[in-house]
Amino acid sequence: MGAYINFDLVDTAELCGINIKRSTLTNDEVEARCPYCCDHRYRMYLNRLTNMFYCHNCGTGGNAVTLYSSFNPKGVCLKNYESYNALLNEPSVRRHDVPVEPEKSKIQIREISERSEIYTGLLKLLRLEKEHFTNLLNRGLDSERIARNMYRSFPTDNAERQWICDSLAARYDLHGMPGFYRTDGIWHIAAFKSGILIPIRDKQNLIQGLQIRFDNPPVKRVTTPEGITIEKTGTRFMWLSSAKQKKFEGTSVPSYIHITGNRDSDTVYLTEGGLKSDVASYLSGDKLFLGLTGVQNTGFLKEVISSLSPKKIVEAVDMDVRSNPQVQKAQVKIQAICAPLCETYKRLFWPIDQKGIDDYSATCSTTILIVRFALLNKMWQ
Numbered sequence: 001m002g003a004y005i006n007f008d009l010v011d012t013a014e015l016c017g018i019n020i021k022r023s024t025l026t027n028d029e030v031e032a033r034c035p036y037c038c039d040h041r042y043r044m045y046l047n048r049l050t051n052m053f054y055c056h057n058c059g060t061g062g063n064a065v066t067l068y069s070s071f072n073p074k075g076v077c078l079k080n081y082e083s084y085n086a087l088l089n090e091p092s093v094r095r096h097d098v099p100v101e102p103e104k105s106k107i108q109i110r111e112i113s114e115r116s117e118i119y120t121g122l123l124k125l126l127r128l129e130k131e132h133f134t135n136l137l138n139r140g141l142d143s144e145r146i147a148r149n150m151y152r153s154f155p156t157d158n159a160e161r162q163w164i165c166d167s168l169a170a171r172y173d174l175h176g177m178p179g180f181y182r183t184d185g186i187w188h189i190a191a192f193k194s195g196i197l198i199p200i201r202d203k204q205n206l207i208q209g210l211q212i213r214f215d216n217p218p219v220k221r222v223t224t225p226e227g228i229t230i231e232k233t234g235t236r237f238m239w240l241s242s243a244k245q246k247k248f249e250g251t252s253v254p255s256y257i258h259i260t261g262n263r264d265s266d267t268v269y270l271t272e273g274g275l276k277s278d279v280a281s282y283l284s285g286d287k288l289f290l291g292l293t294g295v296q297n298t299g300f301l302k303e304v305i306s307s308l309s310p311k312k313i314v315e316a317v318d319m320d321v322r323s324n325p326q327v328q329k330a331q332v333k334i335q336a337i338c339a340p341l342c343e344t345y346k347r348l349f350w351p352i353d354q355k356g357i358d359d360y361s362a363t364c365s366t367t368i369l370i371v372r373f374a375l376l377n378k379m380w381q
Helices: 009-015 064-071 080-087 112-125 130-138 143-149 158-171 243-248 274-283 301-308 325-341 357-362 366-380
Strands: 003-007 029-032 044-047 052-055 061-063 095-099 180-183 186-189 195-201 207-214 219-223 229-233 237-239 257-260 267-272 288-292 312-315 344-347
Touching (some): 003 009, 061 064, 061 158, 064 080, 112 158, 112 195, 180 243, 195 274, 257 274, 274 288
Parallel strands (some): 195 257, 267 312
Antiparallel strands (some): 029 044, 207 237, 219 229
16 A cells, blocks of 8 residues: 655644744644745644645645745745655655555545535626626626626636645545546636536525636537538537546536525426526526536436425426427436426427527516516416
């Protein structure tokens, strides 16, 4: 069995010249002055049990490697692997060998309450860039709803992502968290292109996972039946997942269903996408919407519908259902799952040039949209 090295955090702090409160040296948490924010009140805590530090003034966190990267005696900025190798040659820093568990076929995802707490902590460390804020406004959301839904911009800068990870790892155990993985004892967040992070929530409004809406979807090459290679726009939305880093304790994420709006309603509107359902729910006066994260991702559909116990279900999938055989096939499956779970099952249609329910909703004023939904309900009575 292999092992990675955990360097003693307090030894490393002293080597780096960090001002430590000597009276706390025998405690499980040693108090120090934070070199990141230059706070003089000893609000950085060096935890001997987790071997992680966290500053309660500026929110910076990490381990011995990240601390040495910034405040080593040579006064140079090191990359984490350079810091790790340098500490291997520091005789004054004690080492704690941590056994590496044999690779498991699948790492167990964290419970929803823990997942939601950690994802909320992540979102609080991020900001929403102006271009993304404007994009959300143009979809029909207002600033209050944008803030409430906690949309954020995914950080593309490597140093910023690492700072965020260090801060989270100092406060939470990131094992089993989709989107995070660990190498040489250091946690990282999976790298993706720029885009908007969208919280995917459950019936209790807890965050099940995060999706990214890419600003510029990746281009993929496909070969036609005639043998011609063409370029097509790739996936616009993707889960924040570390499934590709499973050998580094990464975790995959299931295709959860997003729930938004009035969760006590007896009518459920079923559409595609977390952001799409957020927009449609808001513009329709907080109607209860479910957002499938992909029209064919129905694995949780029966469970979610059963938990809500609706009397009526309105299917409102994208209007490419009229021309896309794959969507048509998925539509039949959706109805087969949902129709037995309610008293009335209907399909909602709108002009084909407005692909999604959010596009259709955006063409109406909120008042007109609410009236149209009310008329639809009246037809059922």
